[in-house]
Amino acid sequence: MPQISTHPARYWHAVDDTRLQCDLCPRFCRLRDGQQGLCFVRARRGDEMVLTTYGRSSGFCVDPIEKKPLHHFLPGTPVLSFGTAGCNLTCRFCQNWDISKSREVDTLADAASPETIARAAVELQCSSVAFTYNDPVIFLEYAVDVAAACREAGIDTVAVTAGEISPEPRREFFASMDAANVDLKAFDQRFYHDLCSGDLASVLDTLTYVYHETDTWLEITTLLIPGENDSDQEIEAESIWIRENLGPEVPVHFSAFHPDFRMQDRERTPASTLTRARQIAIDQGLRHVYTGNVHGEKGGSTACTQCGQILVGRDWYTLTSWHVDEAGACPNCKTPLAGVFRGRPGTWGAKRQPVRLADFVSPASPDAG
16 A cells, blocks of 8 residues: 655645645635645645645556647647646546545555656657646645656646636746646536536636746636536637637637536537537637547647638547648748647657556666665
């Protein structure tokens, strides 16, 4: 059984009633000695807050960057993806609930120092490392250290996050990330409160901050759930907010829900709902709108915003065509394509390759013990 590893946590302070308050996210959990926050991984030990999952992972695999999803960040390249355990939201529809809702130390089977992760990414010829499966903001100290090791090795880092993080830690976290996909779960505070115990305003603040105050490449995903957040009015309101507050070039992904965790009384999202949402967003002026986790090149491909030429053809996670010049622009009309492109695309495709981190441990690494 894995040992529980603790690491000093940042972003907390003592309050008058002898409790310690975690300031990492807007939940502001107040803890007595021995208690854990709602996220499960931040806890009080004596007179300090600690992170209990530093250096541990629920598993690693190499998969396509398009699966995060990111369509305008190093298309076609492989990314080394991992998560830990726990989450600071309580989404009833969680699609990764076995990891994000885990309260078992056994979930954290792989020892993984930041240096070992960076080394593995290099040896596996990955272009980036992704913090995903559960929200990386709750293991900020670990994610930031992994990002630093990756940067030294020439590897980019990607955060897949719901964006529920307080302003001060938000600055540190996103300063370490090269790209982020933020999960905008709905455009309705009722949804956030009732189904996620979250706060829409906090997420919108994060989106605004990332887009305007950082160099982090940003894309947005909304999981559409039948009868909950898939009305024309809500999709239109979300699209207008993105256009007016972030701009029309931010890529938006509408993805399909499947019954899971504590929401098994809804049908799967039909492909027609994703197509409808995409058209509403385009009608409201968004230029890069995608239908996620379904087959179909029309909803997955990237077109030039000026002349309409297909620049990147996609079917689900596979690139089917590439017409972006070396400058990252349309070869036909020379209009720049928003995103991060480095010459030719990758050729990873839709493969998923599980990885055993122990194979990449150096003798001098703390993981070697």
